Amino acid sequence: MSIELVVVTPEGEAFSGPVDEVVLPGAAGEFGVLENHERFLSALDHGCMEIRTPEGSGFSAVSNGFAEVTGEKVVVMVDSVVEAGDVDVRAATATQQEASDELADLPDDESNAARRADLQDALDRANAQLAAAEKA
Amino acid sequence: MPSLKDIQRRITSVESTQKITSAMKMVSAAKLRRAQQAVEAARPYARHMRDTLASVAAGETDAENPLLLARESVKRLGVVVVTSDRGLAGAFNTQVNKLAAQTLAEREAGLESVTLYLLGRKAGDYFKRRRPDQIALSEVIGSKVGYAQAAAVARQLATAYVNGELDEVVIVFNEFVTTLNQRPGVQQLLPIVSEAAESEEGEEEASPYTIEPDAQQLLATLAPKTLEVSVFQALLENQAGEHAARMTAMENATRNSEELIDSLTLQFNRARQAAITRELVEIVTGAQALEG
Numbered sequence: 001m002s003i004e005l006v007v008v009t010p011e012g013e014a015f016s017g018p019v020d021e022v023v024l025p026g027a028a029g030e031f032g033v034l035e036n037h038e039r040f041l042s043a044l045d046h047g048c049m050e051i052r053t054p055e056g057s058g059f060s061a062v063s064n065g066f067a068e069v070t071g072e073k074v075v076v077m078v079d080s081v082v083e084a085g086d087v088d089v090r091a092a093t094a095t096q097q098e099a100s101d102e103l104a105d106l107p108d109d110e111s112n113a114a115r116r117a118d119l120q121d122a123l124d125r126a127n128a129q130l131a132a133a134e135k136a
Numbered sequence: 137m138p139s140l141k142d143i144q145r146r147i148t149s150v151e152s153t154q155k156i157t158s159a160m161k162m163v164s165a166a167k168l169r170r171a172q173q174a175v176e177a178a179r180p181y182a183r184h185m186r187d188t189l190a191s192v193a194a195g196e197t198d199a200e201n202p203l204l205l206a207r208e209s210v211k212r213l214g215v216v217v218v219t220s221d222r223g224l225a226g227a228f229n230t231q232v233n234k235l236a237a238q239t240l241a242e243r244e245a246g247l248e249s250v251t252l253y254l255l256g257r258k259a260g261d262y263f264k265r266r267r268p269d270q271i272a273l274s275e276v277i278g279s280k281v282g283y284a285q286a287a288a289v290a291r292q293l294a295t296a297y298v299n300g301e302l303d304e305v306v307i308v309f310n311e312f313v314t315t316l317n318q319r320p321g322v323q324q325l326l327p328i329v330s331e332a333a334e335s336e337e338g339e340e341e342a343s344p345y346t347i348e349p350d351a352q353q354l355l356a357t358l359a360p361k362t363l364e365v366s367v368f369q370a371l372l373e374n375q376a377g378e379h380a381a382r383m384t385a386m387e388n389a390t391r392n393s394e395e396l397i398d399s400l401t402l403q404f405n406r407a408r409q410a411a412i413t414r415e416l417v418e419i420v421t422g423a424q425a426l427e428g
Contacts, residue, residue: 008184010283010368012177028348041192042348043357066358068188068345075184 003035004073005051007062007081014060014081015051022074023050024067025128033067033074040069044078046124048132059084061132063125082129084136092126092133099123140411143404147397154393160224161386168315168379174281175312175372182369189328189362191345192355201355203294203363206327207303211248214272214293214302215240216325217263218309218370219256220378221276226388228310228381229258231320236308237266239322251302253289255371281375286368293367294360297326309370310377316384318377325366328359 002018023032025047033040044065051058065078099122106112106119138146193204217236219229236259240250253273254260260274273292275285296302305326310318347354 006180006184008181010178010181010365011174013180026348027353031348039345040348041188041345041354043354064357066185066188066354066361068184068191075188077181077184077188 003033003037005076006073007049007076007078009078009080011080019051019053021052022076023052024076025049025062026067033069036071037069037074039071040067042067042069044076046121046128048128048135049076049081050135059132059136061087061125061129063128082132084132087129087133089130089133092129095122096126096130099126138403138407140404140407143400143407147400147404150393150396150400154390154397157386157389157393161383161390164379164383164386168376168383171372171376171379172312175369175376178365178369178372182365185358185362185365189355189358192347192351192358200352201359202298203326203359204328204355210246210303212251212301212303213243213247213249214251214253214296214305214326216253216255216289216293216305216307216309216367216370217259218307218374219254219258219262220374221257221278222378223258224385225378225382226385228318228378228385229256229262231318232308232310233259233262235320235322236263239306239308240267251296253293255289256374277371277375281368281371283364283368286371287364290360290364290367293326294363302326307367307370309374310381312373312376312380315380318381323366323370325363328362 002020003022005015005017005019005022006013007015021032021034023030024042025045027043027045030047031042044062044067046063047061049060049062051060061082061084062076062078063080065076067077068075099119103116103119103123106116108116215236217232219232223229244250250267250270251272252263252267252270254263254271255275255277257276260271260276263271264274273289275289277285293302293305297305304324306322307325308320308322310320313319
């Protein structure tokens with residue numbers, strides 16, 4: 001009763017092995033993958049990934065990427081993976097604060113679009129890390 | 137015939153050169169280890185990314201992305217050339233620059249325009265003198281390859297491609313095969329080629345994927361990402377290759393200076409022996425003169 005999970009980032013393979021279930025932050029909502037899941041492709045948002053093995057659950061913060069599911073294998077491709085235990089809560093809280101403050105001050109117009117997108121990205125990332133840290 | 141002092145001076149000079157080259161070799165070996173780890177770590181990600189893109193592109197015929205669409209005739213070519221910032225790495229950079237120049241020379245006849253995107257100081261130096269008007273971008277890479285830089289270049293290429301300023305983009309870089317072997321090669325970046333047709337998985341006629349949010353949207357994020365990853369991969373390969381090439385070059389230089397020192401030492405000993413013999417002859421001759 002297990003499915004093969006592979007998590008890759010540009011820095012290397014973050015996880016590889018059989019798991020009971022993996023829950024991923026899909027672009028259209030969170031979804032869980034069990035054995036014999038239908039063939040499925042999804043974009044992923046910043047969020048919390050939960051890996052369930054017989055030994056228990058592990059949480060990690062992942063930032064946007066993709067997941068490809070075939071019947072016996074799940075491949076998760078993301079920019080970065082931070083395990084809940086490794087989250088620097090203080091740094092993430094500070095980033096969250098700074099990003100949301102600056103975001104609130106920047107007027108929403110064309111010239112700021114790129115900067116706003118960057119800030120939003122940093123904010124989402126920090127939020128995901130905090131959420132993962134909280135769940136663990 | 138050089139005097140003893142001259143030979144001694146040359147030996148000292150070659151010895152200090154040897155110290156430098158062997159230190160550089162050691163530094164490159166350490167950097168190579170890190171760069172090699174980085175390039176090998178990034179490979180699975182890049183491979184999965186290409187596979188996924190291939191399955192999306194193969195499964196959905198109605199989903200299109202401008203980055204995947206090939207132009208009927210290629211009039212405007214973009215060339216990305218990746219070299220290192222520093223020299224002293226044997227033929228490493230020259231190979232890439234020559235290959236790029238050769239590719240351009242071959243294809244130029246059918247083209248209206250060529251645009252160069254140069255990454256690494258050596259590519260910049262090479263083309264600054266030869267094709268100054270065609271350079272759109274010339275950047276140094278710096279001591280550490282960053283994903284952000286690759287992403288920025290990829291975005292610039294994608295924008296130019298979508299706007300019709302470029303019809304095809306190729307990248308020329310040294311692929312890191314082994315420490316002793318870096319292979320310069322030309323790869324097509326845009327339109328993105330998906331290898332779905334030839335892959336083994338295609339044979340089993342896999343059922344189509346359920347795609348979320350939908351194929352069109354997924355492609356819109358996946359395609360630019362794949363491009364970014366390709367550029368990033370090239371930068372990593374180049375970095376690992378640079379250190380490997382420098383290590384080999386410096387090893388050869390160290391060995392050459394060793395040989396030079398040996399032959400100079402031999403010369404020095406001969407000269408010394410000759411001087412001793414001459415002095416002896418003088419003494420003996422002097423003594424004989426006194427006796428006589």
